[in-house]
Amino acid sequence: VPPDSGGLGGRASVIVVDDDALFRESLAHNLEDAGFAVTAFADGPSALAHVGAGRGADLMLLDWRMPAMSGIEVLRHLRKAEGDLPVIFLTALSDQVYEEAALIGGAVDFVDKSRSFAILLRRINLILGGIKGVRAANGGDTGSVTVGDLVLRTDSGRAAWKARELPLTVTEFEIVRMLASRAGGDVGYRELYDVVHGAGFFAGLGPGGYRANVRAFIKRIRQKFREADPGFDRIENYAGFGYRWRADS
Amino acid sequence: VRLVLDILRSFATKLVVLIAIFVTVPWIVYEQFRLADTEKRQLLLKSAQEQGRLVADGLRGELERFDPRSPRRLAEALQRLGGGGDFATKILFRPREATGSDTFFYIAALPAVTNEYLEQERSELRARGILARVRRSCDGAGPLSERYTNPAGREEILTSLTPVNTDRGCWVVITSHSTAAFLGSSIGRAYWETPEVQIAAAIYVLMAVFVVSLFADAWTSLRRFARLARDIRATDDSGASFASLVRVPELSGVADEFDRLVARLRGSADQIRFAAEENAHAFKTPIAVISQAIEPLKRSVPMDVERHRRSIEMIEQSIERLDELVAAARRMDESAAELLDSPTRQVDLSSLVARTADSYSGTLADGGPRIAKQLDSGLVVLAGEELLETVVENLLDNAIGFAPADSAVALTLRRDGGAARLVVEDEGPGVDPADLPHIFERYYSKRPAVDGAADGSPHFGIGLWIVRRNIEAVGGTIAAENRAEGGLKVEVRLPLA
Numbered sequence: 001v002p003p004d005s006g007g008l009g010g011r012a013s014v015i016v017v018d019d020d021a022l023f024r025e026s027l028a029h030n031l032e033d034a035g036f037a038v039t040a041f042a043d044g045p046s047a048l049a050h051v052g053a054g055r056g057a058d059l060m061l062l063d064w065r066m067p068a069m070s071g072i073e074v075l076r077h078l079r080k081a082e083g084d085l086p087v088i089f090l091t092a093l094s095d096q097v098y099e100e101a102a103l104i105g106g107a108v109d110f111v112d113k114s115r116s117f118a119i120l121l122r123r124i125n126l127i128l129g130g131i132k133g134v135r136a137a138n139g140g141d142t143g144s145v146t147v148g149d150l151v152l153r154t155d156s157g158r159a160a161w162k163a164r165e166l167p168l169t170v171t172e173f174e175i176v177r178m179l180a181s182r183a184g185g186d187v188g189y190r191e192l193y194d195v196v197h198g199a200g201f202f203a204g205l206g207p208g209g210y211r212a213n214v215r216a217f218i219k220r221i222r223q224k225f226r227e228a229d230p231g232f233d234r235i236e237n238y239a240g241f242g243y244r245w246r247a248d249s
Numbered sequence: 250v251r252l253v254l255d256i257l258r259s260f261a262t263k264l265v266v267l268i269a270i271f272v273t274v275p276w277i278v279y280e281q282f283r284l285a286d287t288e289k290r291q292l293l294l295k296s297a298q299e300q301g302r303l304v305a306d307g308l309r310g311e312l313e314r315f316d317p318r319s320p321r322r323l324a325e326a327l328q329r330l331g332g333g334g335d336f337a338t339k340i341l342f343r344p345r346e347a348t349g350s351d352t353f354f355y356i357a358a359l360p361a362v363t364n365e366y367l368e369q370e371r372s373e374l375r376a377r378g379i380l381a382r383v384r385r386s387c388d389g390a391g392p393l394s395e396r397y398t399n400p401a402g403r404e405e406i407l408t409s410l411t412p413v414n415t416d417r418g419c420w421v422v423i424t425s426h427s428t429a430a431f432l433g434s435s436i437g438r439a440y441w442e443t444p445e446v447q448i449a450a451a452i453y454v455l456m457a458v459f460v461v462s463l464f465a466d467a468w469t470s471l472r473r474f475a476r477l478a479r480d481i482r483a484t485d486d487s488g489a490s491f492a493s494l495v496r497v498p499e500l501s502g503v504a505d506e507f508d509r510l511v512a513r514l515r516g517s518a519d520q521i522r523f524a525a526e527e528n529a530h531a532f533k534t535p536i537a538v539i540s541q542a543i544e545p546l547k548r549s550v551p552m553d554v555e556r557h558r559r560s561i562e563m564i565e566q567s568i569e570r571l572d573e574l575v576a577a578a579r580r581m582d583e584s585a586a587e588l589l590d591s592p593t594r595q596v597d598l599s600s601l602v603a604r605t606a607d608s609y610s611g612t613l614a615d616g617g618p619r620i621a622k623q624l625d626s627g628l629v630v631l632a633g634e635e636l637l638e639t640v641v642e643n644l645l646d647n648a649i650g651f652a653p654a655d656s657a658v659a660l661t662l663r664r665d666g667g668a669a670r671l672v673v674e675d676e677g678p679g680v681d682p683a684d685l686p687h688i689f690e691r692y693y694s695k696r697p698a699v700d701g702a703a704d705g706s707p708h709f710g711i712g713l714w715i716v717r718r719n720i721e722a723v724g725g726t727i728a729a730e731n732r733a734e735g736g737l738k739v740e741v742r743l744p745l746a
Contacts, residue, residue, distance in 0.1 A: 026538055026541035033545065114533045115540070116540050117541055215639075
């Protein structure tokens with residue numbers, strides 16, 4: 001079933017910007033097969049020209065390392081033009097500094113390029129779904145969830161703690177949403193892992209490898225909260241099982 | 250033995266010894282020179298005394314025949330005897346019937362001086378108590394060593410007094426010297442007051458100050474080096490250089506070498522990090538294409554054909570594994586870079602442990618094992634925060650996982666000399682002694698496989714391995730033992746910052 005975009009009434013449109021011809025081609029085909037209208041560009045300037053000419057889209061998938069103009073520069077130009085086109089970084093660069101720079105620069109997510117198409121599709125749908133939800137409600141307050149000092153704007157995938165914006169990736173956002181929506185209750189490693197990769201997925205490290213994976217996610221999330229609030233201690237460990245969001249007492 | 254050698258070799262010890270030598274040597278040398286000087290002085294005095302005795306002997310006849318009405322004769326005799334000598338002579342007389350210590354009269358002097366001069370000199374000698382000694386010396390000759398300033402304002406040394414007893418009374422012949430040979434000697438004053446000793450002492454003190462300050466300079470330079478070396482290790486870009494800190498020019502070559510070495514290490518570390526990211530990027534791009542390109546195949550291959558479906562599955566799993574391998578290789582390269590240039594910070598271990606332990610309060614509420622913590626505050630180590638957090642979490646997870654529901658997991662952090670000692674103890678079953686040496690090895694797990702874990706999954710056996718890797722990466726040690734009361738005790742030692 002092709003997902004439809006609230007804005008255009010037809011198929012959701014996605015812009016792909018990547019200098020690797022093979023990747024661009026294979027990804028574009030997969031997205032088209034999944035029901036999206038795809039426009040692909042080999043470099044940043046031509047993509048910006050396309051957007052600047054008024055031919056918008058619902059989403060942009062952006063590579064980081066490209067000749068002529070890097071992905072982060074493309075994002076900067078987009079934000080300067082005051083467009084609200086959501087951008088997902090899709091790159092082989094995995095260092096955390098890139099992720100943070102991208103999220104702070106206004107990207108909604110940062111996805112490892114070598115991940116399977118299923119994972120990417122999941123992220124795209126989460127983002128477009130959030131936007132659709134809000135557009136359907138015509139800008140109403142259904143797009144926002146508040147748990148104590150935590151505000152989760154499901155429309156944009158943005159989170160704020162004590163009124164300070166947190167640069168969370170979509171996955172991190174989903175983990176926080178899962179923990180917070182069950183505040184005071186325990187959430188197991190496996191459940192959290194399914195948020196990360198989709199149900200039934202197993203990482204290459206073998207059974208049990210996902211614990212380390214989830215732990216790394218929680219660590220990053222805590223770190224991002226602590227950067228906004230050094231005294232943050234809402235995410236508690238439940239040894240051998242998982243984590244929980246401590247409810248307001 | 251090692252410690253003793255270290256102490257003996259240390260700069261501080263040598264500095265102390267050097268100062269001790271500088272203090273002792275003068276006393277020994279001074280004493281030797283003083284003794285030699287004493288002999289010389291005695292010889293000088295003896296010869297002066299001899300001169301005085303010769304004069305007195307020569308005058309004896311004249312003194313016995315002395316007629317107060319013609320004192321010129323005595324003066325002439327004195328002129329004959331003492332003239333041409335390098336000393337002055339004075340003749341005093343004390344009548345037999347006189348009482349009191351200062352009833353001495355000047356009778357003659359060579360070189361001749363005025364009466365007024367004599368009177369002044371007499372009162373000066375009396376004030377200094379010399380006349381009293383002259384009186385006592387009427388009973389016997391003796392050397393005299395008394396410096397005084399004569400009425401003419403010149404310094405003189407009284408060198409001898411020789412009594413001559415006659416029927417009329419006691420005559421005393423006093424010699425005094427004012428030549429450089431006598432004035433420069435230590436006669437009539439302490440040895441240290443002589444100019445040669447004072448010049449030598451001044452040179453010596455100057456030299457001592459110079460040598461000690463040279464030593465101290467080298468020592469402080471070395472200490473700055475050491476401190477800087479630590480700072481450079483502790484932070485990834487402090488911007489400080491050895492060359493800018495060194496004050497001894499001869500060390501600046503060494504400092505430059507050190508700076509070059511540090512720059513090269515950092516350069517290599519950056520190179521490795523750069524190559525790691527580049528390689529991962531290069532490898533991941535084709536992996537990304539494969540994982541996209543497989544999508545249409547997945548849909549077009551009839552899934553009811555088991556072998557086709559399996560093939561696709563295998564490709565997908567292999568891509569996944571390849572991706573993990575690329576990521577793992579990148580992490581390994583990065584940890585190699587961190588060995589060269591570890592971005593360590595000062596981490597407040599006390600608050601980190603407290604915070605991590607507090608994040609387990611949920612376990613407490615559910616009737617699970619309690620965490621009983623006893624933490625010394627203010628223990629700071631050089632490490633990465635995240636790395637240490639993983640250590641504490643994995644140790645606590647492990648202990649809580651084995652601990653009975655109503656028991657306590659003891660978490661202790663103590664200062665132990667120059668180290669922080671973190672101990673985690675549980676009341677669980679402990680570890681088979683045969684397995685103890687292996688519990689920090691990778692893929693070792695003796696946890697009951699499925700039914701033990703709360704979420705129904707087997708344990709993987711990497712938790713304690715990660716703990717050891719992290720601890721060793723920041724220069725710490727880890728050990729485990731079974732407690733006598735039952736349960737496992739894991740002890741981590743980290744050097745304090």
